[in-house]
Amino acid sequence: MANPIDLPPAFLLVYRCRYKAEYPGGGVSMTRFIFTFLNGLTLAGLYFLVASGLTLIFGLMRVINLAHGAFYLLSGYVSWTIADKTDNWFYGAVAGSLTLGVFGTLVYVLLLRKFQYEELRVALITLGVALVLAQAMLAIFGGDYYQTNYPENVSFSVPIPGLGLSYPFFRIFVLILAIIVAVGLWVFISKTRYGAIIRAGVDDTTMVSALGINVQAVFIWIFFLGSLLVGFAGAVGGTTNSFGMGTDGDYLLFSLQVVIIGGLGSIGGVAIGSFLVGVIGQFATGYYPTFAGMITFAMLILVLAFRPQGILGKKQ
Amino acid sequence: MYAVVLILAILFPFITPDPDFWVSSGGTRALWLGVTALSMSFLNRNLGLMSLGQLFFSGIAGYIVAISSVTHNVKFGTSVPLAILAGTLSGVIIGWIALKTKGVYFFMLTLAVTLGLYSFANQAQEITRGHTGINSIPSPIIFGVDFAYVKPLYYLFLGIAIALFALCKFLEKTSFGIALKGVRDNEDRMISMGYRTMPLKMIAFVFSSFIASIAGVMGVFYVTNISPDSVGLTRSIDLLVIVVVGGATYLGGAFVGAVLIAVFEAIIQDFTQYYVGATGVLFIVVLMLAPQGLMGIAAQVRAQRGKKAGASA
Numbered sequence: 182m183a184n185p186i187d188l189p190p191a192f193l194l195v196y197r198c199r200y201k202a203e204y205p206g207g208g209v210s211m212t213r214f215i216f217t218f219l220n221g222l223t224l225a226g227l228y229f230l231v232a233s234g235l236t237l238i239f240g241l242m243r244v245i246n247l248a249h250g251a252f253y254l255l256s257g258y259v260s261w262t263i264a265d266k267t268d269n270w271f272y273g274a275v276a277g278s279l280t281l282g283v284f285g286t287l288v289y290v291l292l293l294r295k296f297q298y299e300e301l302r303v304a305l306i307t308l309g310v311a312l313v314l315a316q317a318m319l320a321i322f323g324g325d326y327y328q329t330n331y332p333e334n335v336s337f338s339v340p341i342p343g344l345g346l347s348y349p350f351f352r353i354f355v356l357i358l359a360i361i362v363a364v365g366l367w368v369f370i371s372k373t374r375y376g377a378i379i380r381a382g383v384d385d386t387t388m389v390s391a392l393g394i395n396v397q398a399v400f401i402w403i404f405f406l407g408s409l410l411v412g413f414a415g416a417v418g419g420t421t422n423s424f425g426m427g428t429d430g431d432y433l434l435f436s437l438q439v440v441i442i443g444g445l446g447s448i449g450g451v452a453i454g455s456f457l458v459g460v461i462g463q464f465a466t467g468y469y470p471t472f473a474g475m476i477t478f479a480m481l482i483l484v485l486a487f488r489p490q491g492i493l494g495k496k497q
Numbered sequence: 498m499y500a501v502v503l504i505l506a507i508l509f510p511f512i513t514p515d516p517d518f519w520v521s522s523g524g525t526r527a528l529w530l531g532v533t534a535l536s537m538s539f540l541n542r543n544l545g546l547m548s549l550g551q552l553f554f555s556g557i558a559g560y561i562v563a564i565s566s567v568t569h570n571v572k573f574g575t576s577v578p579l580a581i582l583a584g585t586l587s588g589v590i591i592g593w594i595a596l597k598t599k600g601v602y603f604f605m606l607t608l609a610v611t612l613g614l615y616s617f618a619n620q621a622q623e624i625t626r627g628h629t630g631i632n633s634i635p636s637p638i639i640f641g642v643d644f645a646y647v648k649p650l651y652y653l654f655l656g657i658a659i660a661l662f663a664l665c666k667f668l669e670k671t672s673f674g675i676a677l678k679g680v681r682d683n684e685d686r687m688i689s690m691g692y693r694t695m696p697l698k699m700i701a702f703v704f705s706s707f708i709a710s711i712a713g714v715m716g717v718f719y720v721t722n723i724s725p726d727s728v729g730l731t732r733s734i735d736l737l738v739i740v741v742v743g744g745a746t747y748l749g750g751a752f753v754g755a756v757l758i759a760v761f762e763a764i765i766q767d768f769t770q771y772y773v774g775a776t777g778v779l780f781i782v783v784l785m786l787a788p789q790g791l792m793g794i795a796a797q798v799r800a801q802r803g804k805k806a807g808a809s810a
Contacts, residue, residue, distance in 0.1 A: 245601050247608070250730075292781065300601040301547060305741060306784050312734045312777035320774075430730035434612035437605055445602070471624070474617035481609065482594055489597040 212346060217467040218460065223352040225459025226359035227418050231432055232439040232451045233362060234410035240446030241383050241403050243300055244293060246285075247307040249411055250433030251314040256281045256415025257424040258322055261329045270332035274416035278409050285408020286401055294400075315429055326425035329416070355417055359455075362410070366448050379403060438477060442484045444494025453492050506655055510648050521647045522763045523756075528654035529715045531755035532661060534739045536708035538751040539665050543674065544701050545681040546599070547745070549733050550591055550607030554706040555713030556614050556728035558584035562714050563631040563723045564624065573637045581710045588706025589699070596698045611733050618725040630724025634717055654715060658752070661708055665748055668704070677701055738780045744792030753791050 235249045246252070256277035264273025288310055296302045330336075331351050338347035370376040382389045382396045390396050418424070418432075435458060443454025458477060465476035484492060506524075513519040536551045561580035565571035595606050618625045625631070636645035643649065668674045679687045680694045687694050717723055726732060735758070743754025758776065765775065787794055 245605065247605075292785070295785075301604060302784060302788060304601050304604055305547075305737065306781055308734050308737060309777050309781040309784065312731065312738075312780065313774050315731065316774035316777065427729075430612060430615065433730065434609060434616060437609040437612070441606060441609060445605075471621045472617075474613060474620050478610075478613040478617070481613075482590075485594050485597070485606070489594075 213467070215341065216346075216348070217464055219348055219352070220467075221460035221463030222456075223356045223421070223459075224463055225455040226356035227414065227421060228435055228439050228455035228459050229359040229451055230355070230362060230414035230417060231411060232436040232443075232455060233366060233448065234407040234414070235436050236440050236443075236446055236448065236451045237366065237410065238404060238407035239440075240448075241379055242297065242400060244289075244297060244404075245300065245304045245307070245445075246407070247304055247433065248288070248311040248314060249307075249436050250429035250431070251311040251318075252281055252285065252408060252411045253415040253418065253432045254318060254424060254429040255284070255314060256412040257327070257329075257419035257428070258318060259412075260416035261327050261419055264329050270329065270420070273329060274413065277416035277419075278412035281412025281415065282405045282409035285411075286405045289404040290401065294397075297400075311429065311433070315426075318429075319426055322425075324426045326423045327419070328423040329420045331420060352421055355421060358417065363448060363452055370448070438481055441491055442481055444488075444491030446495070447491075447493040450491055450493035503659070510651055517647060519763070520651050523759050525647070525651045525654055525719055526762075527752070527756040527759035528651070528658045529712065529719050530736070530739055530759060531752040532654075532658050532715060533709060533712035533736055534743070534751035534755055535658075535661060535665065535748065536705040536712065537736065537740045538743075538745060538748055539708065540701065540705045541740070541745050542748060543669065543677045543681060544698060547604050547737075548595070548607045548702075548705070549604060549737065550595065550610045551705065551709040551712075552728045552733050552736065553591065553607075553611045553614050554584040554588055554709035555716060556611070556618070556723075557587050558710035558713035559717045559723045559727065560618070560625060560631075562717050563634050567631050567634055577637075577714055580714055581707070584710025584713060585703060585707040588703040588709075591706070592699050592702035596695065596702060608733065611728055612730060615725050615729045618728060625725070628725060630722055630727070632722040634721045634723070636718060636721070650718065654719075657711065657715065661711065662748060662752075665708075673697070673700070734780075735776070738776050740790075741780060741788075742783050742790055744790030746789060747792040750790050750792040757791070 231249075231253055234252075235246060239245050259280045260273035260277030262273075263276040264270050267273070288307075292306050292310065293303050296306070331349075335351050335354055337350050339350050339353065340347045370379065378389070378394055379399055382394065382399045386396050389399075415424075438458050439451055439454035441454075442457055443450030443452070457480065461480060462473065462477045465473040469476065488494070509524055510516055510520045513523070533551060533555060536554075537548060541547050558580040561583055562573070562576050565576040565579070566573060591607070591610055595603055595610070598606055618630075619628055621627075636643065636650075669677075676687070676692060676697055679690075679692070680697055684694055716727065720727075739754035739758050740751060741754070742757060743752070744750030747753075761776070783790060787797060789797055
């Protein structure tokens with residue numbers, strides 16, 4: 182099955198090369214435009230999956246997990262390994278998600294819980310976790326780049342009407358998944374009884390405990406869910422894009438950009454942030470590759486200049 | 498105390514065993530890392546802001562020196578001041594945005610700034626030569642002294658470190674420094690007392706980016722190359738480890754941490770595969786048990802004793 186493949190290190194660079202290789206007709210401006218837009222949109226779906234866990238945990242618990250990129254990469258490796266062994270993409274994804282869910286919960290319980298209300302100290306500890314994880318993964322998996330094989334039943338392309346071209350279905354599937362997760366999270370947190378308990382537990386821990394609810398257990402579940410989400414994102418993203426050494430930093434950057442632009446702690450904000458970073462980033466990479474990083478960066482600066490709390494963020 | 502450290506630092510190249518190795522990999526390296534960390538400590542100590550953006554300024558200054566001297570053959574006499582100026586001025590732009598935020602937001606934003614430079618350096622191959630970076634940067638020769646040699650470079654760095662440390666200490670004593678501490682402790686009260694706090698914070702931030710830019714140039718001369726990894730995530734965390742392990746609220750902590758990490762790196766070089774993992778574990782342990790770092794351990798022990806004595810009395 183999938184073997185480690187040799188690709189240049191920077192994730193965006195990888196994306197650019199594959200764009201050229203896959204769509205040789207890229208010179209045709211309309212086709213190129215549509216493909217860039219579709220790539221951006223499906224990439225936005227992936228960014229949403231990655232960043233939603235980060236914002237969920239922060240929004241509810243005020244804990245910022247800077248090992249998020251390392252979590253993403255770890256799940257990529259785990260799901261690649263399992264998918265490779267079992268020859269089944271689905272098992273790999275489940276294994277990646279669950280491993281990260283459990284791992285994230287352990288990090289929270291063992292390292293973070295004691296200092297939960299010291300935001301900066303928690304952020305620093307998670308950076309330490311990121312450092313240890315990055316080194317451990319480098320020791321185990323080396324500096325090669327990996328990519329999980331597409332699940333067989335969705336590895337076809339859908340035709341784009343009117344252009345005589347087709348687009349890989351799995352990428353569209355990622356976007357659909359992102360929308361499902363977005364709606365699911367929103368319904369869960371704002372419409373169900375459990376969501377109500379979570380929101381109440383965050384606003385007034387003491388009062389909710391007095392009502393007989395185990396708030397510590399609630400926090401553990403939030404952390405589990407948030408880590409599970411990034412684990413799932415790692416499994417999906419490890420299939421659409423290659424990953425390896427340095428991917429943790431790249432995805433930490435994307436997640437930070439997404440939540441800073443969209444507003445930390447807001448699911449809707451993550452959706453807007455992912456859309457902007459994904460689509461604008463993809464156009465920048467496709468048309469002005471040298472300055473792609475600068476363009477997304479300028480967007481971040483521009484948003485913050487007018488809204489320091491992000492587009493949908495609450496005032497600090 | 499300072500006198501003892503100073504004398505030890507000056508004598509170091511003559512008293513250390515295996516001077517060729519330890520002066521460079523221990524001393525010079527620690528001074529370079531220490532100055533970079535100093536720019537972070539200054540901001541944290543006086544403004545209560547933990548910035549990971551320092552490598553952004555270092556990176557800007559370092560890349561400018563590297564590109565102009567290797568690609569365009571510009572003399573160091575021109576490129577170095579220009580690089581420091583550019584790094585410092587970029588602090589104005591970043592500061593203008595970042596200082597609107599506080600605490601963990603500030604931390605995150607400055608981290609994103611540094612990672613942004615990393616991805617730019619990786620992508621803009623025409624300018625930065627991408628992942629390979631710019632190699633074999635020549636050493637400066639000032640008044641006939643060739644800084645390619647170990648000892649001259651060590652003393653140059655020692656001089657810079659002392660000067661910048663003294664400058665930080667001096668600034669803290671001025672009315673500006675005292676006003677800064679006021680902003681750190683209670684910004685609202687300072688505003689109601691009629692201070693305009695934004696310019697104060699801005700000056701402090703730009704000053705710290707000035708130190709970081711100097712450190713960036715030092716890095717280019719010490720390592721003789723620069724690549725995206727010089728401003729990458731791992732390097733940013735390394736720097737944070739130095740600041741936190743040394744003691745993030747003490748100026749001297751930057752150098753204590755830098756010496757510790759440089760020595761640690763030099764010793765563990767043979768087992769290099771596990772080096773970063775080991776510092777990561779050290780970092781987490783320090784954060785959990787002694788958040789004030791090594792410089793703060795004495796105070797922490799005293800406080801705990803006091804607490805025990807109070808409880809038994």
